[in-house]
Amino acid sequence: MADQERRRITDLATLKALGHPLRLSLYRALFVARRATASHLADQVDEAVALVSYHLRKLAEHGLIVEAERQGEDGRERWWRVASEGVSWGHEDFDDAPEEVAAYSAVGRLLFEQRAAQYRAFLDSQSAWPSEWRTASLSSEYLAPLTAPELEEFNRELHELAMRYQNRGRASEDAGDTAGRETVALHLYGFPFRT
Known part of the structure; x- marks a missing residue:
């Protein structure tokens, strides 16, 4: 299980590591799944397992994810989980240099773009959801x-x-x-x- 506290990202290298589009998608998918292998996540993000494994290792290098207890019988598979109950960062940690400001802004835009894409996908498929979910959704x-x-x-x-x-x-x-x-x-x- 993930640590119960949110992790505050204060260093530029970790922010940049998370700020890669595929890594951010993998982090989100792993947060939802709670634990998964590269194979499971590759199916979700429609990328090759080798590429997903590489980016998972990069997230692990920065302590954003950690190895999880193995599931199932295939001992060769490496299971992952998020290291904390989410992450956060603030502008005050990244306003000392132009490179920090640019990275902070870029990650914010990437998050917004991925969230907007997620909402657009819901709007495009909402007729497939049961009426109770369409009624409960909000904007x-x-x-x-x-x-x-x-x-x-x-x-x-x-x-x-x-x-x-x-x-x-x-x-x-x-x-x-x-x-x-x-x-x-x-x-x-x-x-x-x-x-």
Whole structure:
């Protein structure tokens, strides 16, 4: 099982390692699966097993993933899991040099592009989901006049709420209660803008 704390990325090398499009996809897939082999993940990202293995090793070099307990009977397969309960990073750790600022921005854009692609895929396939899932899905925008401390407070409270539901779902899965459960992506952005 992953460590219960989120890992704060503060070094440029680790941020760049995660900021590769395939590595970010593999990290996300491994986070959802909780443990998997390169073969399992290669099927999910539609890439060659050798290429996936290479990128998994790069993620492991930076401590983002670790080897997991072997599953099944094939002792040759290497199992992986994420090393922590997610990752985070902030601009304050990457604003000392132009290269750091550029890497921080590039990873942010990559995350947004992958999340947008994930939502577009849902929109394109939503008619295939049962009515209850189409009704439960959401897309909302709130325009609130906040201060920076209020936005930070909102972020903390929202994180606590999301973690409560994530932990509840995982506990149910661990107990064998998987009926009706799907992995749900929750994307939220909060940022100031001027009209």
